[in-house]
Amino acid sequence: MTTRRTLLKSGLALPLTSLLNGCSQVNEEDLTTFYEDGLYLSGNFGPVEIESTVTEMKVSGTIPEELSGRFLRNGPNPFSEVNPSSHHWFIGDGMVHGIRLEEGRADWYRNRWVRSTRIVEALGEAVNGRMLTGGPNTNVIAHAGRVWALVESGTAPSELNYELDTIGHDSGWGAYSAHPKYDPDKGELHAISYDWANYRDHVKYVVMGADAKLVKSLDIRLSGMSMVHDMALTEHYAIIFDFPVTLSFVALGLGSDFPFRWDEKHQARLGLLPRDGRAEDIIWCNVSQCYAFHPVNAYEDESGNVVVDICRYDRMFAADTNGPFGDSLPRLDRWTVNPKTQNVSEQIIDERTQEFPRCHPELNSKPYQFAYTLAVGDRSFPGVYKQDMKTGESSMFNFGKGRHGGEPVFVPKQSGTSEDDGYLMTFVYDETSNTSELIILDALDLNQEALARVHLPVRVPYGFHGNWIADKSLI
Numbered sequence: 001m002t003t004r005r006t007l008l009k010s011g012l013a014l015p016l017t018s019l020l021n022g023c024s025q026v027n028e029e030d031l032t033t034f035y036e037d038g039l040y041l042s043g044n045f046g047p048v049e050i051e052s053t054v055t056e057m058k059v060s061g062t063i064p065e066e067l068s069g070r071f072l073r074n075g076p077n078p079f080s081e082v083n084p085s086s087h088h089w090f091i092g093d094g095m096v097h098g099i100r101l102e103e104g105r106a107d108w109y110r111n112r113w114v115r116s117t118r119i120v121e122a123l124g125e126a127v128n129g130r131m132l133t134g135g136p137n138t139n140v141i142a143h144a145g146r147v148w149a150l151v152e153s154g155t156a157p158s159e160l161n162y163e164l165d166t167i168g169h170d171s172g173w174g175a176y177s178a179h180p181k182y183d184p185d186k187g188e189l190h191a192i193s194y195d196w197a198n199y200r201d202h203v204k205y206v207v208m209g210a211d212a213k214l215v216k217s218l219d220i221r222l223s224g225m226s227m228v229h230d231m232a233l234t235e236h237y238a239i240i241f242d243f244p245v246t247l248s249f250v251a252l253g254l255g256s257d258f259p260f261r262w263d264e265k266h267q268a269r270l271g272l273l274p275r276d277g278r279a280e281d282i283i284w285c286n287v288s289q290c291y292a293f294h295p296v297n298a299y300e301d302e303s304g305n306v307v308v309d310i311c312r313y314d315r316m317f318a319a320d321t322n323g324p325f326g327d328s329l330p331r332l333d334r335w336t337v338n339p340k341t342q343n344v345s346e347q348i349i350d351e352r353t354q355e356f357p358r359c360h361p362e363l364n365s366k367p368y369q370f371a372y373t374l375a376v377g378d379r380s381f382p383g384v385y386k387q388d389m390k391t392g393e394s395s396m397f398n399f400g401k402g403r404h405g406g407e408p409v410f411v412p413k414q415s416g417t418s419e420d421d422g423y424l425m426t427f428v429y430d431e432t433s434n435t436s437e438l439i440i441l442d443a444l445d446l447n448q449e450a451l452a453r454v455h456l457p458v459r460v461p462y463g464f465h466g467n468w469i470a471d472k473s474l475i
């Protein structure tokens with residue numbers, strides 16, 4: 001049964017300055033409608049029931065010929081019936097959706113559950129020794145020429161083949177993260193991984209080489225088992241986000257599917273860990289109480305300050321224990337951290353609500369100019385923002401009435417001449433037709449019509465993260 005509960009509201013203690021005028025504010029009505037039991041199973045949050053292979057797709061516009069590869073995106077899609085009142089959006093079995101492009105054609109669309117032993121057994125498929133008990137549901141990346149589905153909290157990545165069938169996990173990764181950060185200079189992946197059932201009092205800083213072999217693993221002790229969803233990287237630091245969402249023994253005792261809750265007593269802070277240092281070298285810096293899943297990027301400025309751009313929520317999992325949008329909605333902030341004084345200056349970049357930030361992949365950990373985010377509204381994801389982080393200017397591509405997008409993945413053009421000379425790719429869901437499409441935008445100008453739309457006869461549920469995986473990046 002659908003119920004409504006009392007909204008929790010909170011405010012920031014620090015004086016903040018907006019770079020942009022006239023921005024819309026998060027209003028109570030937005031949160032109220034985001035806040036219902038079962039919401040994260042309804043509409044396009046709801047799972048699809050079958051795996052499809054589609055080879056005939058209508059294309060509007062022109063797919064750039066240089067795009068040869070696959071656009072892949074992972075997300076939760078419960079395989080079995082779940083209880084709407086207790087189900088958490090983050091817990092559903094992973095399903096990867098992919099579209100294969102080549103020489104201006106769209107060859108196929110596939111959606112496949114990331115196989116776990118439970119799903120394999122339920123489908124009567126053969127179990128191999130590399131199957132996991134859980135199917136990673138959060139991200140899908142290429143590394144070391146192979147493709148991996150990722151999730152946080154104690155599960156290893158699971159390898160997929162070209163057709164998105166699950167090969168299985170690779171024990172060399174260990175318990176991993178859904179959000180490794182790519183070092184464009186070394187080709188390494190840096191991650192903060194946690195495993196609440198086993199680590200309890202610490203997280204791990206893990207560096208995987210370009211060959212997917214372990215380079216470094218360091219235990220970082222924390223005062224509580226925080227939910228550490230993501231991290232950030234700069235030239236000299238790995239940045240750990242220790243926010244007040246921690247393992248709740250009360251929730252565990254109640255048998256909750258998702259045992260993390262808002263923890264007001266846990267001070268929000270970030271840790272600057274020297275990339276070549278030891279755990280005791282970490283510099284902890286407090287920030288105002290908040291939660292954040294995703295930084296856009298981080299870098300070191302000319303003064304040696306660490307700049308972190310991030311989608312910041314006032315609260316998380318305090319009242320809404322089924323998903324991320326019922327306690328507050330995220331805005332775009334910049335934190336400037338002085339490693340010597342441990343002072344953090346917090347600044348609002350854009351008060352409009354937005355999530356799933358991306359930037360040019362080769363500028364991760366470096367100074368950059370452009371961020372791309374998904375607009376978040378009242379049960380809606382109505383457009384893509386392009387944020388000029390130097391000038392404060394912003395533009396938006398609106399998906400249209402009743403149409404909702406996902407994480408905007410930036411793909412540089414091969415002959416690109418500027419940081420924003422590339423494509424933005426995402427799945428867009430249309431409420432009227434109850435179908436989805438892959439949309440390809442020219443990131444140089446979001447006021448233009450889309451370059452191409454690949455129309456699917458099926459819908460792609462709202463999900464989390466993915467990437468354009470060029471064929472040339474594979475073994």
Ligand SMILES: [Fe+2]
Nearest residue numbers: 293294464465
């Ligand atoms: Fe994420």
